[in-house]
Amino acid sequence: MAPSQSPSARRRKGEKPAGLRGNVTKKSKSSASQPEPAGPLMACLWTTMKFLLYGFCVLLVPPVLNLAALNKEESVLSEYGLPYDIGWDQTLFLNCSGKGSPTVILESPIGQSSEVWFAVQPALAEVTRVCSYDRAGLGLSDRPHKNITEEDRKRRGPESTVERMVNDLHYLVTSSSDQPKPFIIVGAELGALVARFYAQLYEEEVSDIVLIDPLVEVLLEEDGGVWNEMWLGHLLPSSISMQLSAATGLTRLGLILKLLDLPIKAHNVPDEVVLRQKHLMCRPGHQSASVDEHYFINESFAQIRTAYKVKPFPSSVLLPAWESSVEFLMSIHRNAKPVLINGSDGHMIYRKPKEVIDIVKKLIRKWREVNQRKNRSTDRKETR
């Protein structure tokens, strides 16, 4: 955007060429009228050397620049959460705010970290406790540690699959940070798979799950494999190119030149969220975790199919984007309640946060009412 804007703006004002343009013309003039010291051969060598030198700088400067910037930004960013050790030498970044039961846990979309909840979390924190966190490898959380025994790996599930994510989350919110139970788990896209799997494994800890634009296990088989093609042909390759671009420092360059868009496109995105997004776009570890989540999606789907064979899924609230996902989830979840919102998709958690907030608040009120009634009836029994 910006590069096309500024020249036209200059033209409109009819100004003399500004700094950048001035330099470019000067450079091209000087290289054209370069004094040729010893004939065409030397000139040719000279030009080749210059190109090699430029090439070297172009290859080397962006990654070095990027690393320096990443180091500088990290201290600022680590203020937006606390590192919790969940065992196996694995640290996850958790940010909890507010007081009260039930605790709302926010589970991010595929390849994204906790800042997508910037609008939802503070609003819910006014009425209850809310936690958002970065899954292993994403945000400031450690990469999934592969140094665990084969036995543990079988029990906790392979890295970057839903089973491991659920296992990590369980340790994070129970033994490691001890959040008040029960939990309302709000999951978007891949986060919805995590919410369902968690509720399936630890039903007694969960009062409700809310599924926003959920990825469902039949997705890649639907519509004659259109989604599978899309996944293999577009989503996975684009996450891989994001990783390469981050590692080579090209993303940093692209952001500086304003050629790249940030993942969260909405109004009123706070400065700290913008900073976080820029940092994470340039952070190779974060991008590589995103690639892994995309890459192992089939395995995650297989795990949730197995989980369903054990018992039916608990009740849930659906905020669907596709009708087919609604039909499918209604068929396998007890009492699933779809709430159709106009234009609901993965972006609604920051574009239409109010809808999400209202639904969760309703669930909180419902749980409290039921719980108070239970309390009263147990009180009566005790006094009798």
Ligand SMILES: *[C@@H]1O[C@H](CO)[C@@H](O)[C@H](O)[C@H]1NC(C)=O
């Ligand atoms: C959670 O994040 C908010 C900003 O989004 C920050 O103000 C707050 O200090 C963080 N809480 C913790 C415990 O780090």
Ligand SMILES: *[C@@H]1O[C@H](CO)[C@@H](O)[C@H](O)[C@H]1NC(C)=O
């Ligand atoms: C793996 O973990 C063991 C102990 O759990 C530790 O002694 C060893 O150094 C670790 N290896 C690596 C490569 O981190």
Ligand SMILES: *[C@@H]1O[C@H](CO)[C@@H](O)[C@H](O)[C@H]1NC(C)=O
């Ligand atoms: C998922 O698994 C199916 C069956 O093995 C395969 O055809 C498909 O290409 C896989 N898709 C992805 C995204 O890995």
Ligand SMILES: *[C@@H]1O[C@H](CO)[C@@H](O)[C@H](O)[C@H]1NC(C)=O
């Ligand atoms: C959804 O939006 C369309 C137009 O964009 C409108 O006609 C329709 O009434 C809306 N439905 C609801 C339930 O708001």
Ligand SMILES: *[C@@H]1O[C@H](CO)[C@@H](O)[C@H](O)[C@H]1NC(C)=O
């Ligand atoms: C129900 O009782 C328990 C323990 O007696 C208490 O901690 C809890 O806050 C009560 N719940 C409500 C909703 O009043």
